[in-house]
Amino acid sequence: MPPSSLASSTTAGKSHFEREGYAIFHHVLDADLMAEARQHVDWLLQKNPDTRPEQLHHFLMTDDPFWVRLISDDRLLDIAEQFIGPHLALFASHYICKRPFDGQAVLWHQDGTYWPLAPMEAVTLWLAIDDADAENGCMRVLPRSQHLRLLKPEELIQQDDGKNVLGSGIDPAQIDETKIVGIVLKAGEVSVHHPNVIHGSTANTSPRWRRGLTIRYIPASTRIITEEVFPSAFMLRGRAVKNVNAYHPWPKYVAGKHMPFRDWLEWNQKCENVNREYREVLTGQ
Numbered sequence: 001m002p003p004s005s006l007a008s009s010t011t012a013g014k015s016h017f018e019r020e021g022y023a024i025f026h027h028v029l030d031a032d033l034m035a036e037a038r039q040h041v042d043w044l045l046q047k048n049p050d051t052r053p054e055q056l057h058h059f060l061m062t063d064d065p066f067w068v069r070l071i072s073d074d075r076l077l078d079i080a081e082q083f084i085g086p087h088l089a090l091f092a093s094h095y096i097c098k099r100p101f102d103g104q105a106v107l108w109h110q111d112g113t114y115w116p117l118a119p120m121e122a123v124t125l126w127l128a129i130d131d132a133d134a135e136n137g138c139m140r141v142l143p144r145s146q147h148l149r150l151l152k153p154e155e156l157i158q159q160d161d162g163k164n165v166l167g168s169g170i171d172p173a174q175i176d177e178t179k180i181v182g183i184v185l186k187a188g189e190v191s192v193h194h195p196n197v198i199h200g201s202t203a204n205t206s207p208r209w210r211r212g213l214t215i216r217y218i219p220a221s222t223r224i225i226t227e228e229v230f231p232s233a234f235m236l237r238g239r240a241v242k243n244v245n246a247y248h249p250w251p252k253y254v255a256g257k258h259m260p261f262r263d264w265l266e267w268n269q270k271c272e273n274v275n276r277e278y279r280e281v282l283t284g285q
């Protein structure tokens, strides 16, 4: 798409985000890359046969070049940059994929409830890998809830029956369903949401998959408060801030170990350059 139309759609997205707590970006990633992402989900499920597809978490992918290639795509970083500035790191990301007729609901929650971040400056991009709509369990948000305080985990209702993704959530009696908006996306499109915004999704009742990748970006000045280097901490763009976080080196593609992908040769070259640039904040360098 021409740069001018990208610019106008991103500007509209940002003002919408500031008012409503979320925004939608069209025409972001291409169909070939989304086909590779679907292959990647299949590949991960084969490698982790006891893991449900809603739970393909970052710790399964720290050394996974295709995943890092996807979350560091410039088209995604250009969007993240508009919300949290030019110095970007990854805090967390995982696939939340719902099988036909079987995919589970995600209970109402605010992401910041669960995050060890200081300050709570972060933005989530949710990438649709399949078309997502009400029938296959698209994300749903409560507009303008970004102004509410973050609830504590102990204020949530426990529902750990193995039939939903989080095991706990905000009491549905507190949610005015008439105000809820469904985030309908085509594959390759992206929604953006604020850490305080209340959101969730229903089960997949359709004969279609609903695959998505949630990606949480932070400014390089935000600290991830953990003892160990967080499994999905990667420096992505701009300047790192010394003594804030340590990050993993970008993983190179190794034949026989990783899923092959189209541009792995250029990717390996890019990893060398990036790992050289950020060597002072990388683990094991």
Ligand SMILES: O=C(O)CCC(=O)C(=O)O
Binding pocket: 096, 106, 111, 124, 126, 137, 138, 139, 199, 200, 201, 212, 214, 215
């Ligand atoms: O994928 C979903 O249905 C929910 C996503 C979500 O809760 C998130 O990305 O924070």
